[in-house]
Amino acid sequence: MSKTEIKHPELQDTSRMPYSAGVLCDGWLYVSGQGPLDLATTTIVGETIEEQTRITLENVEKILRAGGCELSDVVKCTCYIADMADFDRFSRTYREFFTGVRPARSTIQAALWGGILVEIDAIAKVPVPPDAPLNPPADEGPLNV
Numbered sequence: 001m002s003k004t005e006i007k008h009p010e011l012q013d014t015s016r017m018p019y020s021a022g023v024l025c026d027g028w029l030y031v032s033g034q035g036p037l038d039l040a041t042t043t044i045v046g047e048t049i050e051e052q053t054r055i056t057l058e059n060v061e062k063i064l065r066a067g068g069c070e071l072s073d074v075v076k077c078t079c080y081i082a083d084m085a086d087f088d089r090f091s092r093t094y095r096e097f098f099t100g101v102r103p104a105r106s107t108i109q110a111a112l113w114g115g116i117l118v119e120i121d122a123i124a125k126v127p128v129p130p131d132a133p134l135n136p137p138a139d140e141g142p143l144n145v
Contacts, residue, residue, distance in 0.1 A: 001025060001026060002025070002026070003023055003024065003025045004023070004024040004025075005020045005021075005022070005023060006020065006021060006022030006023065006024060006029065006031075006063055006066050006067040007020075007021055007022075007066065008021040008022075008039055008059070008062060008063055008066070009062055009063075009065075009066050010039040010040055010062065019032050020032060021034075021063050021066075022063045022064075022066065022067050024067055024068075024126065027125065027126050027128075028123060028124070028125060028126065029063075029064065029067040029068070029069050029073075029123070029124045029125075029126055030121075030122075030123055031060055031063045031064060031067075031121055031122040031123070031124070032063075032121055033078075033080070033119040033120065033121040034056050034059040034060045034063070034119065034120055034121070035052075035056055035059070035112070035113065035114075035116045035118065035119045036051070036052035036053075036055035036056045036059075036116055036117070036118065037055070037059065037116075038055075039059070044114055044115070044116055046117075048089075048117075049081070049083075049086040049089050049090050049093070049117050049118060050089055050090075050092075050093045052116060052117045052118050053090055053093040053094055053117075053118050054093060054096075056118050056119065056120050057071075057094070057097045057120065060120055060121075060122050061097075064122070064124055067124075067126065068126055068127070069124040069125075069126055069127065071097055071098060072098075072099075072100065073124040073125055073126070073127060074098070074103040074122045074123065074124045075103050075104065075123055075124065075125055076103050076104045076105070076122065076123040077103050077104075077105045077106075077120055077121065077122045077123075078105070078106050078108070078120070078121050078122075079094070079105060079106065079107045079108070079118065079119075079120045080107075080108050080109075080110040080112060080118065080119040080120070081107060081108075081109060081110070081117060081118050082109070082110070082111070082112050082115075082116070082117045082118070083109065083117070084109045086117065087107065090107070090118060091107075103122070
């Protein structure tokens with residue numbers, strides 16, 4: 001198993017962070033929980049659940065792109081919201097970002113860092129380049145016995 005760290009393109013100095021913004025592993029991209037932050041200034045952006053959801057998903061999207069993925073490659077999101085009373089407004093805004101087959105999703109009410117209203121993590125399948133072989137040679141597969 002090989003792992004590659006993916007950094008948020010607007011936050012290259014991650015020496016103080018105890019986690020990776022994203023990790024590529026065996027054809028999957030795991031995006032750590034993102035919030036409504038302007039990473040250049042590390043300030044919370046947006047006051048409403050709609051504004052914070054948009055900023056949060058834009059941050060998720062930046063990490064996806066840095067790892068070679070798009071929102072359409074996401075298969076699962078875990079969403080944390082501070083108040084379940086915001087669930088419908090959150091869902092309407094979230095829906096704007098995903099079309100076609102939407103990712104599987106869990107939404108959980110949680111006490112969130114810094115008073116933010118939303119945090120989202122994601123798992124995406126890294127697309128296979130069109131010129132990549134469909135099947136690895138027999139001697140390179142992990143199940144080769």
